Structure formats: C-alpha cells, structure tokens
Amino acid sequence: MIPVSIQMRQALGKLVLPLLVLLSIGIIIGGQADRKLADKARMTVADGLAPLWGLMTAAQNRAQAISSSLREAGRMASENARLQKENDNLRRWYDVAVSLTRENDTLKTALHWIPEPTPAFVTGRVVADSGGIYARAVLLVAGTDSGVRVGNVALAANGLAGRVTETGARSARILLITDIASRLPVMLDASHATAIMGGDNTPLPRLMYYAQDTRPIEGERVVTSDQAGAFPAGLPIGTVHYLHPGQPVVVPFAQLDHLTMLRVFDFGQALIDPPEAPGHVPLAHPRQTLTLPLKTLLGQG
Amino acid sequence: MMPDPSMSAWEPEIRPRQTVWQRLDHGARRLLPSLFIALIIIFFSAPLNIPGAAELLPALVIATVFFWSFWRPTGMSGVAVFLLGLFMDLVGFTPLGVSAFILLLVHGVAFYSRFGLMRLNFLLVWGVFALVAAAACLLQWGLACLFRLSMLDIAPALFEALLTIGVYPPLSALFSWILHRLDEKEDI
Structure with missing residues (x-):
C-alpha cells in the first residue's frame, strides 16, 4: 500500500x-x-x-x-x-x-x-369382410372344419356380437347384431319383459315391440331370450339407452366397430326337439325344414 | 517502536491493531452484501425455470445495492458495485457494461443523498427508491432500444420497475435485521 x-x-x-x-x-x-x-x-x-x-x-x-x-x-x-x-x-x-x-x-x-350342457366353442380371428349381402358382417377364420355351424352364436369378450349365417370350410360369416337384417328376441333384465332388437346399420340397434306396460328403463340390462329357440336365454347384449323419448336403443357391450377375436358357441339349440304331442299342430320351427311339420301331419293322418 | 506501514496506521482515528480474526470478521462483514448479490446472480442465472427470473434478478440487485449504499457504504463500495454489475452482464444477456453503469448510478444516488435521506421515515425513503428504480429500469430499456436501434416493448421494463419497488420493503426488513445483529455483535 x-x-x-x-x-x-x-x-x-x-x-x-x-x-x-x-x-x-x-x-x-x-x-x-x-x-x-x-x-x-x-x-x-x-x-x-x-x-x-x-x-x-x-x-x-x-x-x-x-x-x-x-x-x-x-x-x-x-x-x-x-x-x-x-x-x-x-x-x-x-x-x-x-x-x-x-x-x-x-x-x-x-x-x-x-x-345344462356346457357349450362347446371355438375362437377365431376376425378378418374384415370384403363382400356379402350384409352391411354389418365380419368374416371369421374358423369354419366347418373347426365345427362352426350356421346359427351358432358369436360372442365378443363381454357381450353378444352376432350369429353365424354362412360357413365355408375354413371361414364363417357372422351377421352382427347391428345389421339391418338382424332381428333378435331379447329380454329386459329388470322386468323380464320381451322385446325385439332390430339393427339399423347404426352402432346402436333399436328396441321394438316391447309391451307398453313394461317400457325399457334407461340403463337396464338387455339379455337374449330363448323365445324362438335361436339363442339360449341370458346372454348379455348391452344396456338400454334413450336417444329420444320413446326411442329406446341398446348400447352393446361388445365393441362391434373393432372386433379382433370372436368365440363361436354351439349351444346345441338345434338338437332340442320338442316331443310329439298328439293333437297339437306345432308351429314351423325357424330352422327346421318345412318337411318336418308336414311329416308330423302326415304321420298324424 | 517502528512506524506501522499497514493500512490501519493511516486510518483517521487511532485504534488498537486488529488481530487476524478481527480482520477476517470485518472483511466478512464488508463482503456480506456483495457476496449476497453474487450468490443471487448465480442462483437466478441457473436454469431453474423460476417464473419471472429475468425481471426478479435486477429487482433484487438494485434494491440490495440501494439499501447498502444508503445505510452502509462500507459494505457496498463503488468498486464492488462495478464488479457485481459487470459480473451480472457477463452472466446474463444484457449488453456488456449496462448493468454496471446503472448500478453505479443507483449507488451514486443512494450514496450522495444518504445524509438527506436518513432523516426521512421509511415510507418516504421507499418513495425515493421507487423513483430511482423506475429511472433505472427506464434507463435500461432506453439503452436496450438504443443498441437495437428499434423501439422495444416497454411492458417488461415497467414490470421490472414495479417488481423492484415491491421487493424493496421485504429486503429492507431482512437487511435491517442483519444490520441490527451485526451492530449487536460489534458492541460486545
């Protein structure tokens, strides 16, 4: 410093x-x-x-x-x-x-x-449908070789998807419940009332022909009914939803717009043959040929 | 006895020679505000994603420089202010020397008006500081405009000025408490 x-x-x-x-x-x-x-x-x-x-x-x-x-x-x-x-x-x-x-x-x-007999089932992969007469149908890689028959029930992971309409040796076409050609007898789970679920090519099939005193309730479960003998009773389909007042539809549980796998069940409904009742004229069974009732009638005569 | 060539011999008043410990103590006290500012500059220039860090840093530095230049110029000498400003410029993105210039002006105003300001109460001092801070921020904005040769948005400068004014009371409370503690120690 x-x-x-x-x-x-x-x-x-x-x-x-x-x-x-x-x-x-x-x-x-x-x-x-x-x-x-x-x-x-x-x-x-x-x-x-x-x-x-x-x-x-x-x-x-x-x-x-x-x-x-x-x-x-x-x-x-x-x-x-x-x-x-x-x-x-x-x-x-x-x-x-x-x-x-x-x-x-x-x-x-x-x-x-x-x-009840345990239903046999096969599982197949869904491939996109390129042709056919239906608007909402899928092709399954499983056919008569695997035991798939016309009229078998196809279930997705958590609900009904459709029905087998045509079969090939290694493939089967499944008509989805949303197709306009699909009409299924269903049961409303809460009231046990029956109705018809008809597809209209939209993702939500409509409910029709339900009894006027037991209307579908919003959110109610819809299951299959065994009325026509096509389905076993109680397979889950979806829930009721009202788009507009007086227009109930079913919201399917299965995701029908992107299916990947389907299980095809053979519930053996076709094997249930009503025993003969003398004096009773049976109605035509949907999947039995017309010759059968005629045969019965003839047999009677 | 030989004349002592060290600095203390040339101090105006006569004091006993300081021990090493006392000297360290004094030095630490003098360096405390500068160290505080240096740490703040390093802290705010780190990529910590603090909201408003770009405006908060000058606000804190201006308020600190003003307070210490006003109350304890020994703790905030002109050289320290200059070095801190230069450091701020080097670390930040302001043009080199601008912060040093502005901080020196703030220091000068506080230093030369301290005897007038000391008689005023806190609110008036705060008012004077508000004027100084606003002037400093506007000066910074003006210099930035001058270097870019275009009119920049004035909103950040106003925000910075408001932040500077708002940050002064809590900082001043903190520093007053520190000064009080230091003075207490001095008395012992």
Whole structure:
C-alpha cells in the first residue's frame, strides 16, 4: 500500500465513483464495438460457472423428485385406504356369493335340476369382410372344419356380437347384431319383459315391440331370450339407452366397430326337439325344414 | 517502536491493531452484501425455470445495492458495485457494461443523498427508491432500444420497475435485521 495523506485519500475516494462510471461507459462502447471479445468473456464466465449451475440444477431435480415421491406416497396411502375399504366390502360380497351358490346348489338338488350342457366353442380371428349381402358382417377364420355351424352364436369378450349365417370350410360369416337384417328376441333384465332388437346399420340397434306396460328403463340390462329357440336365454347384449323419448336403443357391450377375436358357441339349440304331442299342430320351427311339420301331419293322418 | 506501514496506521482515528480474526470478521462483514448479490446472480442465472427470473434478478440487485449504499457504504463500495454489475452482464444477456453503469448510478444516488435521506421515515425513503428504480429500469430499456436501434416493448421494463419497488420493503426488513445483529455483535 502506497502511503498517501488523508486529504489525498479523500480526494481519491471522491474520484472513484466518476471514474468507475466512465469505465463502465467505456466498457459499454467497447462491448458494442467488439462483440466477439464480449461474447468470449461471457462464455469464459459461463464455463467457470457451469459446474455450479449443474450442482444447482441437480439439487433442484433432487428436491423435485423428493417432493413428487412424497406426494406419490400420500396418494398411495389414500389409495391403500380406499382399497382396503373396498376389499372389506368385497370380502363381504364374497361371503354372500358363496352362501348364495350353496343355497342355489341345495335348491337345484332339491328340485332334481337337470344341468345344462356346457357349450362347446371355438375362437377365431376376425378378418374384415370384403363382400356379402350384409352391411354389418365380419368374416371369421374358423369354419366347418373347426365345427362352426350356421346359427351358432358369436360372442365378443363381454357381450353378444352376432350369429353365424354362412360357413365355408375354413371361414364363417357372422351377421352382427347391428345389421339391418338382424332381428333378435331379447329380454329386459329388470322386468323380464320381451322385446325385439332390430339393427339399423347404426352402432346402436333399436328396441321394438316391447309391451307398453313394461317400457325399457334407461340403463337396464338387455339379455337374449330363448323365445324362438335361436339363442339360449341370458346372454348379455348391452344396456338400454334413450336417444329420444320413446326411442329406446341398446348400447352393446361388445365393441362391434373393432372386433379382433370372436368365440363361436354351439349351444346345441338345434338338437332340442320338442316331443310329439298328439293333437297339437306345432308351429314351423325357424330352422327346421318345412318337411318336418308336414311329416308330423302326415304321420298324424 | 517502528512506524506501522499497514493500512490501519493511516486510518483517521487511532485504534488498537486488529488481530487476524478481527480482520477476517470485518472483511466478512464488508463482503456480506456483495457476496449476497453474487450468490443471487448465480442462483437466478441457473436454469431453474423460476417464473419471472429475468425481471426478479435486477429487482433484487438494485434494491440490495440501494439499501447498502444508503445505510452502509462500507459494505457496498463503488468498486464492488462495478464488479457485481459487470459480473451480472457477463452472466446474463444484457449488453456488456449496462448493468454496471446503472448500478453505479443507483449507488451514486443512494450514496450522495444518504445524509438527506436518513432523516426521512421509511415510507418516504421507499418513495425515493421507487423513483430511482423506475429511472433505472427506464434507463435500461432506453439503452436496450438504443443498441437495437428499434423501439422495444416497454411492458417488461415497467414490470421490472414495479417488481423492484415491491421487493424493496421485504429486503429492507431482512437487511435491517442483519444490520441490527451485526451492530449487536460489534458492541460486545
């Protein structure tokens, strides 16, 4: 330190600020004049500070990760509580189901219930239908070789999809329930009332011919009915929905617009042959040839 | 006894020689505001995605420089202000020297008007600071316009000025508390 007098020091002290202002103005002008140098200086400083910034970013990321995992833990705790409650509820339902099954078994035993045959089924991949007389039909890669017969029932993962109308050796055409040619007898699950579900080439087939005193209720389940003998009773189809007042439609459970796999069930409905009743003129069975009733009549005569 | 060639011998008042520890202590006290600003500059220039960081950094720096130049010029000398401004320019994207220039002007205003300002109460000081801050932000905007040779949007500059004015009371409370603590220690 150079020894200077107090007056000199005070004078120098007063000069420092103006000098610095002038220096900064000089730097402004210099920086504008030589941008490359300014950028170089900037980059040198940034390079020096880069590890520090990296450290801060890492700390921030860590803090964010910790806070998010804490939030996640809180969410998981609430989810866990919810699941436990649901589990308790389900356990109760399990007990109810077990007791109901037992009761059902006892009742069936008491009634000498004849068990229904387990239906045979084959599963095939759906390929797009390129031809045919139907607007809403799909082609299944499974045919008579695999045991598929005309009139078999095709089920998607969670609901009825359609019926087999034509069969080849290795393929079968399935008429979907949305086709305009499709008319199915159905049953409304809540009221056990019957109706006809008719397709109209839209995704939502209409409900027709239901009894006026048991109208379909919004959200009601619709299942198949065994009225005409074409389907076994109780296959799930969909739920009732009102597009407009007085125009109920069925929202199918099966996603009919993009089917990938279909199970084709042979419920053996065709084998159910009503025993002969003398004096009773049977109506024409839909899938029995007309010769049969004639034969019966002839037999009678 | 030999004449002491160190700086303390040339101080106006006569004081006992400081020990190393005392010197470190004094140095730390003097450097505290500058270190605070340097840390703030580094913190806000890091890519942390803080909303409004570009406006908040000058606001904090201007408020800090004003407060310390006003209350403790020993803690915020002109050289320190100049270096901090230059550092801010180098780290940020302002033209080189602009922040140093503006901060020096703020420092100068606070430093030369301190004896007048000290008699006023806080609200009036805040009003003066508001004028200084607005002038500083407008000056920054004007210089930016000058370098680009086109009129830039004035809204960010006004936002920065408002932010600067708004950030002063909490910062001033914090620094007053720090000053109080430092003075308490000085007395012991």
